[in-house]
Amino acid sequence: MVDFGGWDMPVEYSGITAEHMAVRTGVGLFDVSHMGDIQFRGPGSLAAIQALSMNDASRLAMGQAQYSAMLYPQGTFVDDILVHKFSDNDYLLVINAGTREKDYQWIRSQVGSFAGVHISDYSDHYTQLAIQGPRAQETLAKLTKTDLGAIKNYWFTWGTICGVPNTLIARTGYTGEDGFEIYLPSDEPTSTRVWNEIMGAGEEFGILACGLGARNTLRLEAAMSLYGHEISEDVNLFEAGLERFSKLGKSDFVGSQALLHLQQSGGPKRKLVGLEMIDRGIARDGYKVCSLDGKEVGYVTSGSPSPYLKKNIALAYVPLDRTAPGTEVAVEVRGNLVKAKVVPTPFYRRAKKQATPVK
Amino acid sequence: MTYPATYRYTKEHEWIDATAGKVGITDYAQNTLGDIVFVDLPKVGSKVEKGKVFGSVESVKAVSDLYSPVTGTVVEVNEELATAPEKINTDAHTAWILKVEMTDPSEVDQLLSAADYEKFVKEETH
Numbered sequence: 113m114v115d116f117g118g119w120d121m122p123v124e125y126s127g128i129t130a131e132h133m134a135v136r137t138g139v140g141l142f143d144v145s146h147m148g149d150i151q152f153r154g155p156g157s158l159a160a161i162q163a164l165s166m167n168d169a170s171r172l173a174m175g176q177a178q179y180s181a182m183l184y185p186q187g188t189f190v191d192d193i194l195v196h197k198f199s200d201n202d203y204l205l206v207i208n209a210g211t212r213e214k215d216y217q218w219i220r221s222q223v224g225s226f227a228g229v230h231i232s233d234y235s236d237h238y239t240q241l242a243i244q245g246p247r248a249q250e251t252l253a254k255l256t257k258t259d260l261g262a263i264k265n266y267w268f269t270w271g272t273i274c275g276v277p278n279t280l281i282a283r284t285g286y287t288g289e290d291g292f293e294i295y296l297p298s299d300e301p302t303s304t305r306v307w308n309e310i311m312g313a314g315e316e317f318g319i320l321a322c323g324l325g326a327r328n329t330l331r332l333e334a335a336m337s338l339y340g341h342e343i344s345e346d347v348n349l350f351e352a353g354l355e356r357f358s359k360l361g362k363s364d365f366v367g368s369q370a371l372l373h374l375q376q377s378g379g380p381k382r383k384l385v386g387l388e389m390i391d392r393g394i395a396r397d398g399y400k401v402c403s404l405d406g407k408e409v410g411y412v413t414s415g416s417p418s419p420y421l422k423k424n425i426a427l428a429y430v431p432l433d434r435t436a437p438g439t440e441v442a443v444e445v446r447g448n449l450v451k452a453k454v455v456p457t458p459f460y461r462r463a464k465k466q467a468t469p470v471k
Numbered sequence: 472m473t474y475p476a477t478y479r480y481t482k483e484h485e486w487i488d489a490t491a492g493k494v495g496i497t498d499y500a501q502n503t504l505g506d507i508v509f510v511d512l513p514k515v516g517s518k519v520e521k522g523k524v525f526g527s528v529e530s531v532k533a534v535s536d537l538y539s540p541v542t543g544t545v546v547e548v549n550e551e552l553a554t555a556p557e558k559i560n561t562d563a564h565t566a567w568i569l570k571v572e573m574t575d576p577s578e579v580d581q582l583l584s585a586a587d588y589e590k591f592v593k594e595e596t597h
């Protein structure tokens with residue numbers, strides 16, 4: 113068990129590699145109750161979210177979810193978020209565990225005085241489980257009458273799962289794989305029962321309970337950002353390469369003015385890239401990225417062996433002139449320069465079966 | 472898991488089979504590391520020093536230094552681990568990493584016995 117934002121969480125249950133492969137080839141179950149849940153209610157909800165969130169929440173239909181982020185006025189990250197539209201007067205923002213307190217304070221300070229919106233931290237009210245993998249739908253289908261096939265990627269609905277009514281069932285995840293996230297009442301007997309029933313339903317597909325370790329390697333293969341690594345208060349939107357998820361230039365939000373200014377004055381000086389190690393060695397978080405002759409030019413934000421691709425991969429910040437795929441750099445691995453090359457991201461992309469996420 | 476009584480152990484979780492000069496990491500260490508993907512082996516002929524780093528072992532989640540239980544010269548490394556590092560996960564107490572010719576065989580006496588190591592691990596996990 114490790115402490116993760118105040119939560120005791122297992123890094124692994126049966127082993128990171130086995131758990132990772134279960135999600136890529138079958139199904140895996142994650143307890144992601146540590147994620148924070150902030151509810152916006154009232155007719156002023158959309159205006160408040162539009163001010164805070166870089167993506168365009170006005171484009172959301174009821175039952176639709178959207179990847180976004182909250183930025184500081186200088187265009188760096190408070191946190192990345194998922195915005196769910198329940199109705200015109202009701203939205204749910206799913207936020208990171210480690211930033212929960214900070215996020216909530218930030219939201220209150222920015223839009224707390226907006227008219228017609230009531231903001232509540234519902235994080236402790238939900239048990240959030242993620243069922244991820246190509247067999248996720250078949251697993252969950254055994255436990256609900258809801259037509260899961262009708263839920264498109266980044267959409268959600270409410271249904272009864274394991275006899276628990278009004279359960280939010282979202283086709284979202286953080287693994288680069290198809291799957292669902294469900295939000296249950298956080299009482300322990302219900303949570304435990306549903307967990308066990310999902311494990312039972314997935315048994316024929318080789319379901320494994322998955323910990324933080326596999327969650328990290330899965331999202332890394334999919335090149336999804338993790339707060340405190342790829343994104344932070346020291347990294348701006350352009351550097352992180354997430355501008356496709358923003359309404360920049362179309363609508364104002366906290367951070368947009370600084371970003372427009374930055375865009376006009378030449379853009380970012382460094383960018384996040386994918387690295388694949390050429391020589392033997394594993395890049396880890398925080399390792400230096402160097403030129404081939406050893407001059408420090410950047411740093412690794414996340415690095416690990418990739419259990420699926422069987423390569424050593426990393427995400428790293430490098431200067432603009434070293435971002436082209438094929439560019440060779442060196443990573444300083446425990447005192448040795450180990451050769452790596454820039455590669456396109458994501459490292460892993462699942463075979464297309466359904467619509468892409470709404471961006 | 473039982474720790475072979477004929478081996479001696481370090482608090483850094485290495486074992487040494489003094490009769491053969493074989494050095495490896497303990498079952499507790501492999502279990503803590505998880506899936507091992509890479510073992511950085513020293514060269515044959517290189518010197519190792521008691522308590523000093525001689526290499527590293529990497530799992531999916533972490534990298535860990537290897538500390539030599541004794542002082543001496545590396546006479547053989549387990550090349551099998553270069554392509555099959557997971558052997559350490561399967562059986563840590565037979566998957567030796569290197570063989571060392573000890574400069575002072577009496578150094579072994581300063582190391583932990585199996586019973587003492589087991590006690591040490593129990594305390595560490597509490």
